[in-house]
Amino acid sequence: MSLTPKVGMALPERQHLCEVVQQMLYNASLWNGHRIHFDMPYATEVEGYPGLVVAGPLIGDWLHQVVDEWLGDAGTITGIEYSNRIAAFVGETVTAGGTVTAYDPGTGELRLEVYVKNDREEVLAPGVVTARLNR
């Protein structure tokens, strides 16, 4: 498949339901025992969160996926800069998306601004991805 990126073009958005079993499997796969992710009484009563906190690096993964799916086999992510600004909680649906902000047809190098936002349109994690199209 070939891609013809244009500066300003938006990537297809992707929704992710932050579902409890998936959260458990994600944290188990890392060996992450932080109770705020799976122990509801601890997360709410001790730490004062409104629910179980979605793991920060999982939000980071979704920033990658929205670009990586769009690239398919046409290119590769070469880097990312992002930060986790606002937490997401189990039960929420979040949306990942992005926009092409630079493209060099000569080298195939791409730059994209990406985000994961919640249903109140708050950006939980903004980022910048760099990628390269295969030559």
Next chain:
Amino acid sequence: MTALLSEGILSCIGRQSAPRREIVTRRDIRKYAIATDNRQAKYLAGEVAPPLFHVHLFWDVVPLSALSPDGVSIDTLLPRFPLEKAMAGGLDITYHQPIKPGDWLTATRTLTDIYEKSGRSGPLIFYEVLMEVHNDAGEPVVTEKTTRILR
């Protein structure tokens, strides 16, 4: 001299963890891909690792007795800071080459900086940790700089 950061804390800049060497397996890639809601066949089949898989591969594996009561593994690279409430952190990652099953990868973590700034609601401490992942041929695979903020 800064207000919060003692000589003792600042002398930890440059501290390095012992290198950790781990093998990449198809099963671990598959589990990671499924758990992250991935839907690309090459990752779900475990043929190649998706980006950010190094987070899974190098998460600290410690005995239960080494976890704090909230279930967190204590990062021995860090000194005890005078501020402890963690705020948003940032990551800056470079991917040098793909990760595949059978790869033996080694990660080294270095505490590269500690500094203080004044925020709107008081002082903030920043620290930076660089994780360098390389393969057995000594080639870089992933470079990750994490910046964390404490208030």
